[in-house]
Amino acid sequence: MFSRNxxxxxxxxxxxxxxxxxIFFLSFNRFLRPVENFFxxxxxxxxxxxxxxxxxxxxEVSFLKSISQLKIENEKLLKENQALSVxxxxxxxxxxxxxxxxxxxxxxxxxEYHLEAGFVIGKDPRGxxxxxxxxxxxxxxxxKGMPVIVSDGILIGTVKDVYKNSSSVLLLSDAGSLINVxxxxxxxxxILKGEYNLGIIMDLVDHAEVLxxxxxxxxxxxGESIPRGLLVGKIQEVYETSDRLFWxxxxxxxxxxxxxxVVFVIKNK
Amino acid sequence: xxxxSIIIFLIFLLAFFQNSFFLxxxxxxxxxxIILVIMIVWFSQRNLQKKWFRMVWVGxxxxxxxxxxxxxxxxxxxxxxxxxxxxxxxxxxxxKNDSLSEFFVLSIFVILGTVLNSLIAEIGIWGMQKNLxxxxxxxxxxxxxxxxxxxxxxxxxxxxPIKRIDAFFHFRKRVLDK
Numbered sequence: 001m002f003s004r005n006x007x008x009x010x011x012x013x014x015x016x017x018x019x020x021x022x023i024f025f026l027s028f029n030r031f032l033r034p035v036e037n038f039f040x041x042x043x044x045x046x047x048x049x050x051x052x053x054x055x056x057x058x059x060e061v062s063f064l065k066s067i068s069q070l071k072i073e074n075e076k077l078l079k080e081n082q083a084l085s086v087x088x089x090x091x092x093x094x095x096x097x098x099x100x101x102x103x104x105x106x107x108x109x110x111x112e113y114h115l116e117a118g119f120v121i122g123k124d125p126r127g128x129x130x131x132x133x134x135x136x137x138x139x140x141x142x143x144k145g146m147p148v149i150v151s152d153g154i155l156i157g158t159v160k161d162v163y164k165n166s167s168s169v170l171l172l173s174d175a176g177s178l179i180n181v182x183x184x185x186x187x188x189x190x191i192l193k194g195e196y197n198l199g200i201i202m203d204l205v206d207h208a209e210v211l212x213x214x215x216x217x218x219x220x221x222x223g224e225s226i227p228r229g230l231l232v233g234k235i236q237e238v239y240e241t242s243d244r245l246f247w248x249x250x251x252x253x254x255x256x257x258x259x260x261x262v263v264f265v266i267k268n269k
Numbered sequence: 270x271x272x273x274s275i276i277i278f279l280i281f282l283l284a285f286f287q288n289s290f291f292l293x294x295x296x297x298x299x300x301x302x303i304i305l306v307i308m309i310v311w312f313s314q315r316n317l318q319k320k321w322f323r324m325v326w327v328g329x330x331x332x333x334x335x336x337x338x339x340x341x342x343x344x345x346x347x348x349x350x351x352x353x354x355x356x357x358x359x360x361x362x363x364x365k366n367d368s369l370s371e372f373f374v375l376s377i378f379v380i381l382g383t384v385l386n387s388l389i390a391e392i393g394i395w396g397m398q399k400n401l402x403x404x405x406x407x408x409x410x411x412x413x414x415x416x417x418x419x420x421x422x423x424x425x426x427x428x429x430p431i432k433r434i435d436a437f438f439h440f441r442k443r444v445l446d447k
Contacts, residue, residue, distance in 0.1 A: 016321075016347065023340035027332075032339055039333045043285075047334075050285040054293035061294075125288035125300055125335050126390065161336075168336055 040163040047166075048121045048135065055261075113227070115149075115264040116140055121166070123258070130174040130194070131157075134263060137165045147219075147226045147266045154254050155179070155219060155230040159265060167265075171257055172200050172232065180222040181232055186210040189220055192232060192251065200233065205247040211238045217251055227266065277326050283307070284330035301419035303427075304331065305349065305386055309378045310424070310431050312350045312357075324350050341393040348389065349382045372428055379424050383417045 026032050040047075118134035136142050146159045148169045157177065160170035170177050172194055179192040181202060188209030190202040202217060215235045221228025233251040241248055283304050291300045304327055312320065328343030335342065356378070 020340055020344055020347075023343065024338065027339035036333065036339075043333070046282070046285050047289055050289035051292070054290040058293040122289055122334075123292060125292055126337070131336055 036161070037163050040166055044121075044135075044163075044166050047133070051121050114267045116142065116267055117262060117264050118167075119262055120260045131160060131168050131170050132257070132260060132263075133166055133168050134265075135166055136265065137163045137167050139164055141267055142167050142265055143267075145225045147230065149230060149264050149266060150255055150260065150262075151264070153230055155226070155232055156253075156255060156257065156260065156263060158226070169263065172253065173257065179226060179232070180220045181217050182220040183209075183211055183235070184216045184218055185212065186215065188247075189222075190247075190249075192217070200251040200253060202235070202249040202251055203241075203246065205249065207240075207245060207247060209247065211235055211247050211249050213238060217249075276323065280304070280323065280327050281330055284327070284334055288331065288334040295419075301416065301423050302383060302386060303423055305346070305382055306379055306420050306423050307427060307431070308346065308350060309353055309382050310375055310428060312353050321347065321350065337390075338393050341389065345386050345389040349385055352381065352385065353378050368432075372424075375424060375428065376421060379420050380417050383420050384413060387413045387416060 023032075116136055118136040118140075120132050121135050122133035124130045124132070134148075142159055142162050144159055144162055147155055148157050148159060149155050155172065157169045157171040157174070158179075159167050161168045172179065172192060174194040177192070177194045180189070181192040182189045183202075186209065188205050188211055190205035192200060192202050195201050202211075205211060213235055217232045217235060219226050219228055219230040219232065231254060233253045235249045236252045237250040239248055240246070287300055287303045291303070295301075308324065308327060324346045325343050328341075328346045329339070331342040331346075332339040357374075
């Protein structure tokens, strides 16, 4: 029943085992960075072509799927348009009030930072939404650890790996992401961290502090690289840790990471 | 040499097709393992001794594109093709002459390969992040189940075209060898 033919000779088998062990060791200790850099220098045009063409085709397919909804949406939009025309006249005053409130609530002023815009050209293929790839890299002055935002000053992550023409951005939902944050309303401080495929948690909030569902959470500016006042999300749920020493809160991001197209890297102030 | 280079380049493109193009269509956050299915179909009929080096390239490209630990996919694909070759040689040699039976056998290989690949990937992620909870809860099992389903659909789509292409190249080689 069993064939005498071996799939690998002993010599070949030993070679493969040693080779794999070496690769794991080098990769774990980040010695393969030059290889990764070389790979991405060659692979970047292919990555852009495949990812962007996939996005465009997916967009067209979604459009075709939505055709049946168009008539209903059209009528709905006409009604909304009329209501918006009435509201429009109040918006100028609201803008002034908004700027004043942002100052009072200690949110980051939008124009203080030197921003580098980047297109999203890839994302985590394991489907964990842990990282995205952008088309800006070392050549554009990007450095590891730089915060990455979307247009309204919403923090989505930090730069993880930098290659010559591209970078990967570690999203807040990654288990390796740790950010100092605070509750805007109650000033309670904590650590924001990703939970493996389960979202974002604000942890280690002192039991004496107060957290309320619906409160907004921003970066606190403690630590070296992430400025204060960047919006992270809203509190969805609050609970005690099992040892009853701290509060924890589940944070809902303001942005859906799977729909990111353009992001901004904060290079300096 | 040229033929080998072309094959490796095709594998390179397939890796992007799987990890960059297909990624936009699967909103439930994972992608069918099209390379895995193609390699299983291909390797069930080949001598692994001669082709194992291509599996290293497959794994290498997928590792680079996944941003994870380099070597994980290399290890995974080598294990899967070892398993496929072993089972193919010892238990399923008779089925190679019957197309339908062969397809049935390949379906089993795809299921086993998907489970093995997912488990190795999870162990790798656990090793990096020290959290094995995900693998053994309902969400993980559901995801592996859906992945098996998608891979099986892809097997149906590629099995007969690959057989046709294979038959064409073997016919051509026999004609040229004469």
